[in-house]
Amino acid sequence: MAKDQTTRICCIGAGYVGTCTSAVLAYKNPSVRITVVDTSEAKIGAWRSRSFPISEPCLQEILKQVVERLAFSTDIEAAINAADLIFICVDTPTVTKGTGEGFALDTSAVVACVAKIVEVSTSDKIIVPCGTADQLRKLITQKNTKGLNFEVLSNPEFLAEGTAIHDLLHPDRVIIGAENTPKGSNAAARLVSLYQAWIPSDRIKTTNTWSSELGKLAANAMLAQRISSINSLTAICESVGADIQDISQIVGLDHRIGPHMLQASIGFGGSCFEKDIRCLVYLAESLGFRHIARYWMADLEMNDFQKASQTERITSLLGPLASSKLTIAVLGFSFKAGTTDVRSTPVLTIVRDLVGRGHKVKIFDPKAKKEDIQETLCKANLGRERAIVSLNAMQACDGAHVIAIATAWDEFRTRPGLRRMDWKSIADGMQQPRLMFDGCNVVDAKYLEGLGMKVLELGRKQAML
Template sequence: MSLKITVIGTGYLGATHAAAMAELGFEVLGLDVVPEKIEMLSAGKVPMYEPGLEELLARHVAGLPGSSGRLRFTTSWEEVGAFGDVHFVCVNTPQKHGEYACDMSYVDAAFGSLAPVVREGSLVVGKSTVPVGSAARLAELLPEGVELAWNPEFLREGFAVQDTLHPDRLVAGVRSERAEKVLREVYATPIAEGSPFVVTDFPTAELVKTSANSFLATKISFINAMAEVCEAAGGDVVKLAEAIGYDDRIGKKFLRAGIGFGGGCLPKDIRAFMARAGELGADQALTFLREVDSINMRRRGHMVELAREAVGGGSFLGKRVAVLGATFKPDSDDVRDSPALNVAGQIHLQGGQVTVYDPKGMDNARKLFPTLGYADTALGAVRGADVVLHLTEWREFRELDPAALGAVAAERVILDGRNALDPVLWREAGWTYRAMGRPAA
């Protein structure tokens, strides 16, 4: 008998996981406590932008023309309990307001609602990013005869479908051979394709995601610290990164200097990691992450300073600033802790007239920063601008025609906050080009 799978929480992680499980051939039931979200997903629509996800949903949501019918959605915990052999918990774990620590209220609520309805012999699988030690505590909330496993997610926004169907690794924190066997059955297809399957205890499984994100954050902040040194010494951080990236112990990835990282994962994960280490009495082991976080936040302020210099060095009052990018990264509509919007907001608060354009993040940006100006195109944002800030490295921005933009800008000055544009191309079109960590480039 094929396993029946439920996915609890149908946000970014849950919607992707539910659709991917249906693609792998399982019957899937997704649950959310927000009826509007369930209605939307049941119509084959997703509440966020993620390449390929809507097409994947349409292939499997019951009731849609030509679909497999393997995927349904509900708001009923009783239906989930009766249906599922394996229950994936995919709810959000945001940062607590005013603290570094992780807010576990959604996870606790999910386990509290699932425990009374789950069938004996079922396996509950945590995918949410939680502080180490949470799995052991949550296992106690489940009734006798129901096991827990921890299977952290490693989704990259913009590549979530690929990362779920063809993961670069699968981690299974388990307490029994049976739990491992069930997870191997769930992931039989990617395992057969060569995805490594790493079996661990609960604490190790919980630590993998935060450790990986801390390492990536450290690498990004390292090259941004080198950019600060390059600014002081007259060096070129792009050439520096190229040279050290050829060392295969270091590698080229995540060595592009700029305005730093943001989003819903890296910032809150490293802060929650520091908070949990403190609770465990191991806070000294992670003190370096404070500097990683500090370097990252400093980059945003530095871009504001560069923009102020570019408009004359005094005040932003009366100056028009175009911001290309609102999302924290390309191929996403996610504006959570977006460095681009943070910079735009700071300049606006200092009196600048800011106009933002982003290919996918406009609606979310407007909700978060309703007082900023918004344009429907890059050309519209740049019209009349005294300085242009490139802050999210969308392909659309790399392919812009500098001459066409130059014809509508008040001043041809561009600050490349992502070191992603071609300086030669822009300078040939009469622009003053400046990038972080490249004072002489």
């Protein structure tokens, strides 16, 4: 293995992060061969057949261009032995039982991967995991009986679903953490060289592994904090008559703050923000910093409040009608626009609360798979007789008393030029009181009111019906 050259990479985990990262690395490094491996034959089969298991803009186009140097396989041992560098891109959910329950990261899948690498390797390896590097180094020391050299690097991903390929091609930064040893520095340099194929050197930051890992948690926690900060003002706006969109603009025009992540919503979701904040809370608690833990915990509590309060606002506006068994259409179920991911979606809270109040809920999402939505509802013990997944928006809205827009898909916008739905037919097919709750502020209230709807907007005052 040449000292400064990486020619073969193995990526363990054929999911969202592993496949997107491998595709872009192969695209930008023509001399490198990458094998993405997974224990799931169905997942590998889907990638091979081009029936892609995830939807991500531009991913399909890149995969077509790297077909000769990016392979998918279930032969994990062979891929490990052929590789110089191994990325571990497996799930690290929050611990559900035992120490750290509800907060710590469950790194058992990562640990299993590292144990497998040490067991089957016949040559030195550079390992890039998605877990605690110190923990993995200790594991390697215990299991390495062959005298091989295993260097562990930290290379956290900063991908947003819906823009992952763009994020990889045009990153704000790439962070690489390594041990401060000659071998650690050499391993980091080899990973740096892969990214330098397209990323300027001043955007590639090398540091120690703790700084790398904590930096990832801090970035996601602060992004989530911005969302919760603007969301915390929606209830105040609704009470006093201020406009949350004006507030977002006023705040965002301050160059010290900027406009990003200041769009009010029903709450943040997805697989990263809450998980990383919980991990940060657990880390602070374990180090004895309880005030710091409570500080970040407040962000999660604010997000829970934001999700739960939307159902309260809808029902309070309905007045006496709220006690009736109404039909409510929920438009959008993925945790944000631009992704099919329904994991930890904030929309589930609204659906569960509405069903719990005896209402019938009909759900439509233009991108999320019907079976994924149904699986999420099933796990939440929401029977199909009360929570129905519709094939299109018209079907979901037909006969509805209330429509709630929960995900900011362009399909739901009403501005001329962006309008894709027949809102007049939808309005005509609704039952009184024909209430529209816009939880994403994507519709023109005056336009829908002209069609006979009553519009309730997030972060804006509304009189009783």
